[in-house]
Amino acid sequence: MECVIPGCGRTSRTYGMCRGHAGRVERGVDPLPALGRYVRGSLYERVAHFTPHEDVGSCWVWGGSIGKRGYGVIDSSGKRLYAHRVVFEMTRGGIPDTPGADSAHGTVIMHTCDNRACVNPGHPRAGTQRENLRDMASKGRGTKPLKDTCPYGHFYGLGNGTKGCPVCAHERKRAKRHQVWAREIIQQ
Numbered sequence: 001m002e003c004v005i006p007g008c009g010r011t012s013r014t015y016g017m018c019r020g021h022a023g024r025v026e027r028g029v030d031p032l033p034a035l036g037r038y039v040r041g042s043l044y045e046r047v048a049h050f051t052p053h054e055d056v057g058s059c060w061v062w063g064g065s066i067g068k069r070g071y072g073v074i075d076s077s078g079k080r081l082y083a084h085r086v087v088f089e090m091t092r093g094g095i096p097d098t099p100g101a102d103s104a105h106g107t108v109i110m111h112t113c114d115n116r117a118c119v120n121p122g123h124p125r126a127g128t129q130r131e132n133l134r135d136m137a138s139k140g141r142g143t144k145p146l147k148d149t150c151p152y153g154h155f156y157g158l159g160n161g162t163k164g165c166p167v168c169a170h171e172r173k174r175a176k177r178h179q180v181w182a183r184e185i186i187q188q
Helices: 019-026 032-036 043-050 083-092 129-138 166-187
Strands: 073-076 079-082 108-111 124-127
Touching (some): 073 083, 083 108, 083 124, 124 129
Antiparallel strands (some): 073 079
């Protein structure tokens, strides 16, 4: 049986629609724009095609492809890009370098509305991964709480550039030096 959306022609699975159109209905998005999924043109034209321009205060749900983690995605020059980052760059002239951003994550674009598919240019803000994790934990969205202390109660500190607890690392080094010193005394 074919998808009920006119002109689709793919096999229906759920709601009498193909997987692509049914997924759009489940996300609360109009299934009809999916017919123009493979839009030709510049990146700007393709982003404009999939971006609904609704009320400024509400979320604009991305009308194109949605990735595994729920973020809108668009392909450009063989690379998969997050739609909210592309819209942020287009409307604000680029993603700024955030002081304190680590080299692994760089500057992240945080959703203040907590809707991963939202591309409303008024909703995201630039920040560090640590700020993003703190925001997530403060809203109770994370699977694990963000830890500020090691299992022994030492404060991790901010931006020390190391993984793990600096106090525990110092204690391990100190103990190792003590072992070497003790071994040298015993050998004498």
